[in-house]
Amino acid sequence: MFGAPQRRKHETPEEQQTRSQGDFDRVETDLAHVPSLRLTPLLGIIASFLGKGNPLIQPANPQQHRVWLLDNTAYRAPGGRFHDNQTWQVEIVACIFIKRGREEVGKFVATIADAIGLDGDIGLNNRETRDRMAERVQPFVDSIAPGRSISLDIPITRHTVIKRKLNPSDKNGIISQVVRIGGTDVPNGTIIHPSLRHWSHNVSMETEFASPTGWLIISDVDDTIKYTQTCNAVGILRTTFAEIPQPIAGMPTLYSHIDKSLTPTWFYLSASPYNLYPFLRTFLRQVYPPGTLILRNSSWMDMSGLLKSFTQGTETYKVERMEKLYRWFPKRKVVCIGDSTQSDPEAYGEIYRRHKHWVRAIFIRKVTDVVNMEDKNKDKRFVKAFEGVPESVWRVFEDTEDLYREVDLLRQDENPNY
Template sequence: MSSDTNLKDPTVLHKVARVVHAWKRESSMLQMVTSFISKPQSIQAADARQHTVWLFDNTAYQLPAATTSKQVSWRAEVVACAFRKNSRRDITKLVAMIADLIGLDGEMGTDKETRHRITERLQPFLFHTASAHLMTLETPLPNSTIQMQKIGPTDDNGISSQTISANSKHIKDGTKIRSYLRGWGNQVFMDTIFAGPEGWLVVSDIDDTIKYTKTSESTGILRTTFVEDPKPIAGMPQLYAHIQNQLVPVWFYVSASPYNLYPFLHGFLGAYFSPGTMILRDSSWLDISELVKSFTVNTREYKVDRGEKIYGWFPKRQVLCIGDSTQQDPEAYAELYKRHPHWIQAIWIRKVTDVPHLDEQNSPERFKTAFAGIPEHVWRVFEQPAEVHHLVAELKSSSRQAQSPKQGLVNPKNLPPPPKDRSIDGAEISRSSLGYVNMRPAKPQSTTMDEQTFVPPTMRALYFSPASTAVTDHSSMNEPRMDSHVKFDTDFQTPIPSGNDYLVKVKAAAFSHDELRLSNILNPSKSIPQIPLHSFCGTVISTPEKDHWNPDGPKFKVDDAVFGLIKHTRDGAAADYVIVSEDELAYKPKNVSAAEAATIPMPALTAWEAIFKYAGLDTTDIKLDRQQLRVLITNARNNEVGLQALQLLRSHKLFPHSRPWICATCDAEDQEDCLRKEYNVDATIFAPLPLPHDYDLGSIFRKNRWDPVDVVLDCAGQQMFEQAHSPKVIKEHGAVLTAVDSTPAEARNPLEDDEPRKDGVLSRFILVSPNGEALSQISELVEADEVRGRVESIKDLVDGGRSTPLQITNDMVEE
């Protein structure tokens, strides 16, 4: 028997597909073309004014403790979905056409209430998902503290799914806590039920098990999903209430529905059944014709996969599985039982007799085949819920006997060892009370270290503690919040990488290029990273899941030494571990220490962008260009960006034919010899800071008969930046760039405007961003001894909270 249900009326499905495709053609074509030609979206914070966000209710589980005195750790998978607001057009015509196609015209299709219901349920399928967005979760704990947790970024389907922890001894088994999305008031929230490792657990299907859906017919699916009020299967609410009273289980509702239906199904469950975690398919079906496929295609594989996930959370619980005969519930539950016979205690299948064309699905042969090899007392097929009411008491009784040592029914010494946990792909997983040990086979071409590196659930970190009150549109973003502070923590949650990220063990992270002072500029307002220091060096611990089984494996392998710059809208590297993406990394230069390597990415990439992005030079053509480039760098000796720019401009690899003319300013006369001897500048200018009132940079150029320069890289500040715009200093169509202060540049050119002013001069603050390709070239220059970093002092991570970061340059938090 196929794992896919055969639909009896495919013509309706095809008609709906044509209608939806016609309606969406205009907007989706533009979206598709844009996705091909545009750069990947930058990560940013979700905004209540621009986005709709859903948080899914969940269930927290406990990691086992190594000893009875060890505090247990609670963990929970947090699922959030983000959509763009107003990402749909008027759908009145579409609603009418769908109503007509599924046979409502003349019956219910003209009823205003019905059409409103169709519109309301159809809209989530037409929202455009919001990928690459971050959010902050606020969880009030029983000890009157609030736990803050960053979630995201969302993937291409607009989904963020990650595991977070709560190490609170005040949370007891059975506790229910409501968490809120920070900055969204009380509008967006989720409920978490904290469940201990032992007791009962129910895995229940939804459609045609407890909710009338008619999943064997496409017309039935469309009617019950978009038109009719949701109806429970007669007798099932009473049965589930009886189970709740007798077994007090944890509830998991596993449905093949797409997550677009979460609000609809959540309301249905809240009205008729016990609260629990709803697990839905994680694809956004923007085409509602795909909805039918979600209910019918590969449901067995999907439910086995989700069952394995639940087993990983609650391997010691006793499980009752409840499903129906329309889909592949018997086969899915049977497979789970064969994998974990000690876990599943009973399987109940509702034989659906109120939907036509189910003779094959309801045949005795089907059930005998599905449950072959499984004891008959374990599985039961029923038509009326009353048939299995008495079985609840039997399950409760058998559970008591199993727990009672006086009965002599359970002899731990004679029990076989419990089966090993298995991941989705069947690879063995060994769980540890202090963290997790990934026992998957080594990834392709990752031969230096097996994926068995111990990663603890918590780590040391230096972080900004957010204010306890939510940020609003009226909050000042330029002044620190009164109740926020920098803190060193030994129990910060270790980040868990998504399928596209690397996990790196940090060796060194740098206070470089005034990062904290410039954070308001480098990090857009209201974004939410907590950990500072984005220029770092470390060792790869794990690689993206998407690359695990590629023939060539991931670009960076486990145990590779890397360095990089993390995007400033994400957490930095002032911690034991950090999550990074591939475009933020390059191989660490082999000829420098980790501390020196960490000082390089941020200032070097800033200088690189000044020369090759804003000044308009092309690294592919510059080696063939024999025209001399003229550059002025202010305060070059005292600024890391200035020093990196000097080294790049003197690189023989970058400029093999034409040596740039460099003029550098300095604020001490003894620096002039250093600039000429060490960095081979062609001219120097004494410019004490702050500049004297009568200082005139243009007059100095005229007095020395110097021609105007192509590029000014200002590392001094507003006074020098303004004087650099003199036509005696900068050529027409030149670029005056600043690395230290965005205010004067913003007055001339807004940050989002890359076009030069009317006089032809581009004024710009250098908004540095990660660039793995450029960093790789910089790494080669370091190994060729053409570029070096500068380390002034090294401090251990534990001393970071006692330091005053704004008074430190290039401090390493750990080496």
């Protein structure tokens, strides 16, 4: 997990340049002037450090709390935490918030609208835009709920339901816990829907079982498959809060081809904060193959933190998350897909150098439709990022049509050892 000092510590020179050119400091200062409503009860913070056996832990309840269960992927990793490669394991991630009324969102919506220059028909006079912004801002306004516990029903089969009480939420209001769920004979690709126990309405997640071997795709989201303008502070705010999300041209069709050709397990690895999970999940499910969405598990005490998430420590964050995927799926064959706006080339180059037999291909989209990309798109940047990586492994592309043959060649890679 990355706090603010750690993010600054891991900020690369390229990220510093992006922040300078994209006017991030000024916009973050404007956003930080809005008083935060995300006040966290002191007892909850204390409880989050004491563990599940302490008397300050309280169960979450549907009257006061909003709970998200994030989709995940079950795995059987040899040498894993439970040292049993026959038992399915899964990392369960849940986010717990204290509910707040929609009326408290107004000042945040107005501040963002002012920062991105919304007016007239596309501004706050447009009800559709106003409602869209309020919905996406809400998770940044709701207070986090540390020190809260939840229990799950996990339906392994039609007749077998595992009950699990999870550890309490941490200081960021997040529960992240690896649990054993048994079911050694569950076929690859099986999907189940674990749900909250003792809840007034259905809250569930999707768990897909992925066998140890086969293909695995690690895909960036912003400006790889979704238009975000991550090099520009105002662009991020506009595309994140005000606009209907737009897929990158050609990428939905390409991903459909990859899905049919390689039948992979999908992971979408984004530097966005977890507050954007409902927004991004909905977009992905509408346009791209279903998969597990991995987001930064930091909690922001003001809206300026959103911009920092995109521009500080992204390379280190992504490498750490990919290392976790390697521990889960060391025998999978991996394709990494990203773009040139953030640190995808550097992160993917690093993970290849660490695990040469794991990563089979790296595809980087050269982004030419946003500002401040001249230095990021220079050949010398990619050559440096992929130092030690064979040229046959990595490819920089502008037109998705260039990748179909590459995918078809990957399909012929049937090494039984991976």
